[in-house]
Amino acid sequence: MRQRKVKNRDAICEACAAWIADDPRERKGRWREAFADPSLPLHVEIGSGKGRFICEMARLHPEINFLAVEGGAKINVRILQKAKDYNLSNLLVIMSYIEDARDFFAAGELDRIYLNFSDPWPKARNAKRRLTHRSKLAAYEACAAPGALLQFKTDNDGLFAFSLDEIRSRGLLIRWVTKDLHHSPYAARNVETEYEQKFSAKGKSINCLQAVLSRKGGKNGC
Numbered sequence: 212m213r214q215r216k217v218k219n220r221d222a223i224c225e226a227c228a229a230w231i232a233d234d235p236r237e238r239k240g241r242w243r244e245a246f247a248d249p250s251l252p253l254h255v256e257i258g259s260g261k262g263r264f265i266c267e268m269a270r271l272h273p274e275i276n277f278l279a280v281e282g283g284a285k286i287n288v289r290i291l292q293k294a295k296d297y298n299l300s301n302l303l304v305i306m307s308y309i310e311d312a313r314d315f316f317a318a319g320e321l322d323r324i325y326l327n328f329s330d331p332w333p334k335a336r337n338a339k340r341r342l343t344h345r346s347k348l349a350a351y352e353a354c355a356a357p358g359a360l361l362q363f364k365t366d367n368d369g370l371f372a373f374s375l376d377e378i379r380s381r382g383l384l385i386r387w388v389t390k391d392l393h394h395s396p397y398a399a400r401n402v403e404t405e406y407e408q409k410f411s412a413k414g415k416s417i418n419c420l421q422a423v424l425s426r427k428g429g430k431n432g433c
């Protein structure tokens with residue numbers, strides 16, 4: 212995603228410092244303590260873009276703590292601005308890319324992971340970079356609390372088919388799947404992302420699935 216330079220990035224970061232989760236590696240296993248109410252479940256979105264989804268979710272669900280993970284330096288400040296505008300006490304932003312979820316999160320720490328319109332990495336040689344590659348799924352499983360869920364949506368039909376295969380290869384239970392989210396029973400609770408708004412405005416149907424991040428009939432390898 213090509214973005215114009217954010218001129219006043221430093222000033223935005225300073226004004227929104229309360230929402231920046233510094234030193235994410237140091238917080239591994241202690242994320243709950245970073246929030247006003249540590250007793251709440253913890254939901255993470257990896258690749259939050261400008262943060263429409265995660266900020267709206269945090270606003271609608273004060274009973275959940277949310278973490279946005281976004282490495283794009285020209286767009287992650289937009290998440291901070293929204294969090295400040297909404298004065299959200301249940302959202303923090305990790306301002307970096309995450310390669311292996313186990314770098315930032317301890318075993319059993321996450322109650323839900325959202326992947327929304329993840330980069331497709333269309334060339335086969337880059338398949339391992341896709342956020343739904345089986346190696347990434349194994350890392351998510353290792354950080355998942357019992358019964359934790361993975362929710363993934365995308366306009367990209369090829370990436371969606373790939374992701375279903377990867378999820379099945381890990382033996383994860385798929386709770387539900389739709390190839391037309393906006394005309395499905397799951398539409399009522401759907402919160403749209405920036406990319407989702409863009410693609411659905413062009414008439415593209417949205418794929419979505421929800422899977423359980425523990426292996427059918429077995430432990431999740433943490």
Ligand SMILES: C[S@@+](CC[C@H](N)C(=O)[O-])C[C@H]1O[C@@H](n2cnc3c(N)ncnc32)[C@H](O)[C@@H]1O
Nearest residue numbers: 258259260281282283308309327328404405406
């Ligand atoms: C196609 S955009 C989608 C943004 C947003 N989720 C939406 O639906 O509007 C994908 C975003 O994921 C971010 N991203 C990709 N890989 C990531 C990673 N490993 N860790 C954090 N962010 C990542 C990119 O910087 C980019 O902003």
